[in-house]
Amino acid sequence: MVDPVTGSLSARTKIRRLPDKAVTERSALDSILDEGLVAHVGIIDGEQPFVLPVGYARRGDEVIVHGSSGSRLFRALADGAPACLTVTLLDGLVYARSAFESSMNYRSAMILGSTHRLTGDDELDALRVLSDHLLPGRWDEARQPSKKERVATITVALPLTEWSVKVxxxxxxxxxxxxxxxxxxxxxxxxxxLTQVMLPAVTDQYVPGNVPVPDYVQQRL
Amino acid sequence: MVDPVTGSLSARTKIRRLPDKAVTERSALDSILDEGLVAHVGIIDGEQPFVLPVGYARRGDEVIVHGSSGSRLFRALADGAPACLTVTLLDGLVYARSAFESSMNYRSAMILGSTHRLTGDDELDALRVLSDHLLPGRWDEARQPSKKERVATITVALPLTEWSVKVxxxxxxxxxxxxxxxxxxxxxxxxxxLTQVMLPAVTDQYVPGNVPVPDYVQQRL
Structure with a gap:
């Protein structure tokens, strides 16, 4: 049954353990997805689950991931296989008086559903959104994908319809x-x-000596 | 077929994409597992994969995870359901000349297999190993698990027999x-x-004023 407020399907994504940690606001979901860089995507192959890390980005009401057209994961995703995409931000270590209550602070978002493959200009827009999320500012300076590179890429979208957030x-x-x-x-x-920090940028050895680290990289550090 | 050197089953864990990133040394696996704090565990429920974050620790040739005996994930793991446990350490952002080659630096370990439930003194030892990995030094000072807390906990081990590492x-x-x-x-x-850093410890409000932050916490910062 779809929850009218969150859009979340309650039967499969209801938080059963530690329900006081469940958060149902859509803004909490967006906030986690917009802060994270890596998602773990689960698919089934035969009777075996596989969990693989991928870069991702949110585009409105969907999450975009992309990978190689030779990848087992991405071929399954292109075919619309049932998937689960989870993003976890580790925020801290909790030292309770008991070993039992000692734990970690985190924000985690889990999205269930089937992906669909993006094509044409829609795919190109999704690749730009991915680049803008993972490497803000880079898309406009880097060489954009060639026809051959586009063929080698599968880009899919997972709608934000069935999800849960735990904090x-x-x-x-x-x-x-x-x-x-x-x-x-x-x-x-x-x-x-705990927090993740960016260290000073390391310039590639083949960059001519007079080329500075761009502002869009410097400003991120 | 089991690879005699790595113990890795080649059919299911062979790195097919970007095989130059595959690492087959067992020491690389241990190094990733010993550095990480959170794993993403995948199981199947019906035809749907679920991916959930868990704290974990390596104990020799197995990975230990624990959770609530009321949790769907841990009940499935206790029953020996096929599982996949993936640990990913995000090491950096890569700005290539092309959008296509731009990516992230990471170390990732994926382990396939079935878990088995630990009991008695073996479970207690595993809980200590978990605590020593996530919160070094804490086990000896914290209150150890009561009988009731032990009943509420499922602890399982996943053997390191079928795995792959990508760097x-x-x-x-x-x-x-x-x-x-x-x-x-x-x-x-x-x-x-990119690196993860620990910020100064925050003392809980109910701790008496004269109790200092322990050395095992301070030394970790």
Whole structure:
């Protein structure tokens, strides 16, 4: 049954474990997808699931991924095989009083559905959106895909219709008795935030000496 | 067919795309698993793949994951359902001369197989290994799992028998003609390394004021 607010199909994407961590606002989904760079895509081959990392981007109400037309994953996606695309942002380590409640802070989005292959100008637009998400500013300076490169590429879109978001944040959620009883109430507890940082750009050896690192790269660091 | 050197089953885990990125040394697998914190685990439910993030740790020749005994994922894993566990470390952004060759640097390990449930002292040892990997030093200070918490937990092991590793690193791998012909030979190209950093620990509000952040947390920052 489709939830009228979120568009999320409740039967398959309802958060069953730790339901207090479930977030149903579409803005939370978009925020995770727009911050992440790598998704893990699951498909089935025979009776075996495969999970592969891919770069991705959100384009409105869909997620775009692209890969080689020789890839098993992308041939399956082009054929509309049932897929699951998950993006996880690791935000921290949680040191609770008990080993049981110790965990990690994260934001995770899971999208179920079938992809469809994009072609022509629509595919080219999707490739630009992918480039603008992963390497903002690069599309306008780089050489655009040739006919041969386009043939070697499969680009697919997964609609944001059936999804769930789970967020775990902040302080440990200890058992109340551990907050009251020694020795646990007196040990240190807390969390360590994690973040991803970009280091200084490394210029390729074949770039002529007078070519500076572009602003669109510098401004990202 | 099992590869005698790597233990990797070649039929299902052979790297078909970009085979020059395949790495077959077991040490490369261990290195990725020992550096990562989050794995994405794929299982099948009906005809739908699901991909979920989990904390994990390597214990010798297996990977340990644990979760709630109420979780669909962990019940399936306890039953030995076919699974795929993938760990991806994102190392950088690659700005090639062409959009086609622009990509990301990463190290990724994919393990196929069926998990088996751990019990008794073996499970307790696995939980300690998990804690030591995710939160080094914490196990000895935190309250260890109660009987009730143990019942609420499923711990499973996935053997490292069928796996593949893919590594993409360093400078862009441009088409030779883009290195020779203007304007592409004269535009900036290179890569931007990415790394994950830990920020200062945040002490929980209920910790007594005179309790310092432990050395095992401080030394990790």
């Amino acid at each position: 775990s944040e902040g302080a440990p959620d200890d058992d109340p008795s551990d907050l009251q009883n020694e020795p646990w109430r007196s040990i240190w507890a807390g969390h360590v935030p | 993409s690193e360093g400078a862009p791998d441009d088409d030779p003609s883009d290195l020779q012909n203007e304007p592409w030979r004269s535009i900036w190209a290179g890569h931007v390394p």
